[in-house]
Amino acid sequence: MYDHIGLKVKDLDAAVSFYRAVLEPLGYVLASRDEAVAGFGPRGEPALWLYKGVSGAGTHVALRAADRRAVDRFYAAGLEAGGRDHGKPGLRADYSPTYYAAFLLDPDGNNVEAVVAP
Numbered sequence: 001m002y003d004h005i006g007l008k009v010k011d012l013d014a015a016v017s018f019y020r021a022v023l024e025p026l027g028y029v030l031a032s033r034d035e036a037v038a039g040f041g042p043r044g045e046p047a048l049w050l051y052k053g054v055s056g057a058g059t060h061v062a063l064r065a066a067d068r069r070a071v072d073r074f075y076a077a078g079l080e081a082g083g084r085d086h087g088k089p090g091l092r093a094d095y096s097p098t099y100y101a102a103f104l105l106d107p108d109g110n111n112v113e114a115v116v117a118p
Contacts, residue, residue: 006049007059007110012038014082014107015050021081022104023048025073026065026114062113068100074114075102086111 009015016038020030023040031046032039039046048061065071072089079085087103095101101115 004047004049005061006051007061007108008051008053009106009108010052010054011107012036012050012052018078018081018083018106019048019050022074022078022083022112022114023063025070025077026063027070028063058109058111060111060113062101062115065114065116068116071100071102071114071116075104078104078106078112082107083112087113 016030016033019040023029027042028040028048029044030038031041031044036052038050039048041047065074068089075089083104083106086105087101089102090100092099092101096117099115099117101113103111103113106112
């Protein structure tokens, strides 16, 4: 539905490390990087851009996962990479009966979600 998303981050190296860890289970790779910007996406096509600057904490980004195991791996990798728990993997029946998701806060306080919602 979207072409690309950009997030401002305080520490680009920390953000790249975090997003590299959490996006790998979802099939995204670091596709572009210089001293001021980094881009992640599938097949080397950047769709999520990180821009060095003043962070815009509070942004919510939800990323589709292939299955529940990918959501679980996203969450575990994110905690290991310095993310903070914002909702353990599980069903969110208040969203829909099959909505399975996990939520993390990235190093800048953005809410990053991985979801399987058939």
